[in-house]
Structure formats: structure tokens, C-alpha cells
Amino acid sequence: MTERKCILTGDRADPDTLVRLAVGPEGQVLPDIRAKAPGRGAWIGVSRAELETALAKGKLKGALARAFKDSALQISDDLPAMIESGLRKTLLDRLGLESRASMLLTGSEKIDVACRKGQVRLLLHAADAAADGNRKLDQALRVGQEAEGTDLAGIVLPVDREALSMAMGRDNVVHIAVTDSRAASRLRAAIGRLESYLGCANGAPVQGEPDSTDVPGVVV
Structure with a gap:
């Protein structure tokens, strides 16, 4: 896959380092952790704390509305927690x-x-x-x-x-x-x-040669 752009920062990165968001059948925005859900997607590459701030200030809503060309999306306050749960489960x-x-x-x-x-x-x-x-x-x-x-x-x-x-x-x-x-x-x-x-990345050092409960709505 080619690089994808974070809708919040505008930075481009490998999709394997980002999180894809998709829209469910009732217009709800859901994490698509494995990036396999059909249809248009939006990508984010920020920390949970940054996402929570963007959600609280309405920045995420605006970015998603532009990405999906839809201003009537349903964005749960639990979205940051759903993403964390999905990444942890993965x-x-x-x-x-x-x-x-x-x-x-x-x-x-x-x-x-x-x-x-x-x-x-x-x-x-x-x-x-x-x-x-x-x-x-x-x-x-x-x-x-x-x-x-x-x-x-x-x-x-x-x-x-x-x-x-x-x-x-x-x-x-x-x-x-x-x-x-x-x-x-x-x-x-x-x-x-x-x-x-x-927000705690430690670089996963190279060594030698080169909660896991499902959260409803998380697409993994």
C-alpha cells in the first residue's frame, strides 16, 4: 500500500503505523484496526491523548466530515478507548x-x-x-x-x-x-x-538479526 495521510495532522506515513477509521451501516465511525472494512476510510496517526483533545474540540468531527463527505456522522465519545482496545487485541x-x-x-x-x-x-x-x-x-x-x-x-x-x-x-x-x-x-x-x-513508544530495539476483551463496534 502507498502512504496514507493523517486527517488530523496532514502527515503522511506507512498505513501499518496508522489507524484506519470506517463508517458503519448506521453512520457510526468505528476503528478498522486491520484496515479491511469496505468503502471509504480515513486515517489517523496521533496518540490517544491528542485524539481525545481533537474529539473534545470538534476538530475530529470536522476532519471526518471532510474525509467522508458527510456531516451527519455519529462519533462516539468512546472512540479513543475503542481504538486502544482494538490495538491491544491485535x-x-x-x-x-x-x-x-x-x-x-x-x-x-x-x-x-x-x-x-x-x-x-x-x-x-x-x-x-x-x-x-x-x-x-x-x-x-x-x-x-x-x-x-x-x-x-x-x-x-x-x-x-x-x-x-x-x-x-x-x-x-x-x-x-x-x-x-x-x-x-x-x-x-x-x-x-x-x-x-x-504515547509510550520505546523504539522496540532490534535484538540480533533482522486487553483483550472485544469492544462492541471495533472492526478488527
């Missing part, structure tokens, strides 16, 4: 798929060994993981990547262990190691989009 779904494809490791001991052997392409920590546990695995990662003395570290996800465990069908998932480079790339994309929307 990340959790991706983790579930990669887990079923045996692309992920869980369990601190297994991850520590894989990190030190240089087999880990991406290291993830739950939002509520203990700082000490994170530090130990981050250090193991640096050893395996011959990056001691650098700031290379795992990514602290904006998702807690309960949500990770449910998504992956495993008990007490606190840390995750991704051992396949393509799986790591897919996960970085999903993580980056959610973090960017939440």
Missing part, C-alpha cells in the same frame, strides 16, 4: 498466533539460556513483571548478543501478565522470548502501533 492475537506456531519461549530459565546462546531476536516483559527479573534477563540478552555495556534490553509491554497468559493459553506468562526473526518483526510492528497510540 497485539495479543499476534502473540497467540506466534505462540501456537512455536515461535516463542516462556519461563525465565528457558529464556535465560536462549538469551545467552544468542538465540533470542526479541525479549518482552509484562507490564507488571518484577524489575529484578527484567534486569537479569536483559543482562543475559546482552551477553548473548555480545552487547555488554550497551543499553540493549527487552521491551516492557503495555500489557500485564494476566492478559499475556490468556492470549497465549499458558499459566503466568511474565517474560517472552521470540526466537524467529520474522515473528519478531511482526510483533515489533504490533507493539509499536499500540505504544505510539498510548
Whole structure:
């Protein structure tokens, strides 16, 4: 796909980094997280806080009216929360798929060994993981990547262990190691989009080689 333009900022970017909005059958504006809904769409590339401000000030309504050529659209006050839920579900779904494809490791001991052997392409920590546990695995990662003395570290996800465990069908998932480079790339994309929307993007560092409940109305 070619670049798309954010209707709020005018900036152009890869559609994989933006969020598409679509219009439902009754004129309601809905998130189209996977960008697969039929018909005209509008794209946004702002954080949740910026979107909430644009919604409160009427800027979003005007931008959508111009994009869809319709001034009678229904824009829910819950739209920012619906987008966050959709992005979070997309990340959790991706983790579930990669887990079923045996692309992920869980369990601190297994991850520590894989990190030190240089087999880990991406290291993830739950939002509520203990700082000490994170530090130990981050250090193991640096050893395996011959990056001691650098700031290379795992990514602290904006998702807690309960949500990770449910998504992956495993008990007490606190840390995750991704051992396949393509799986790591897919996960970085999903993580980056959610973090960017939440305003907490940390750059998803390259490591080695290159809530999940549905919200009514979210098109995922």
C-alpha cells in the first residue's frame, strides 16, 4: 500500500503505523484496526491523548466530515478507548498466533539460556513483571548478543501478565522470548502501533538479526 495521510495532522506515513477509521451501516465511525472494512476510510496517526483533545474540540468531527463527505456522522465519545482496545487485541492475537506456531519461549530459565546462546531476536516483559527479573534477563540478552555495556534490553509491554497468559493459553506468562526473526518483526510492528497510540513508544530495539476483551463496534 502507498502512504496514507493523517486527517488530523496532514502527515503522511506507512498505513501499518496508522489507524484506519470506517463508517458503519448506521453512520457510526468505528476503528478498522486491520484496515479491511469496505468503502471509504480515513486515517489517523496521533496518540490517544491528542485524539481525545481533537474529539473534545470538534476538530475530529470536522476532519471526518471532510474525509467522508458527510456531516451527519455519529462519533462516539468512546472512540479513543475503542481504538486502544482494538490495538491491544491485535497485539495479543499476534502473540497467540506466534505462540501456537512455536515461535516463542516462556519461563525465565528457558529464556535465560536462549538469551545467552544468542538465540533470542526479541525479549518482552509484562507490564507488571518484577524489575529484578527484567534486569537479569536483559543482562543475559546482552551477553548473548555480545552487547555488554550497551543499553540493549527487552521491551516492557503495555500489557500485564494476566492478559499475556490468556492470549497465549499458558499459566503466568511474565517474560517472552521470540526466537524467529520474522515473528519478531511482526510483533515489533504490533507493539509499536499500540505504544505510539498510548504515547509510550520505546523504539522496540532490534535484538540480533533482522486487553483483550472485544469492544462492541471495533472492526478488527
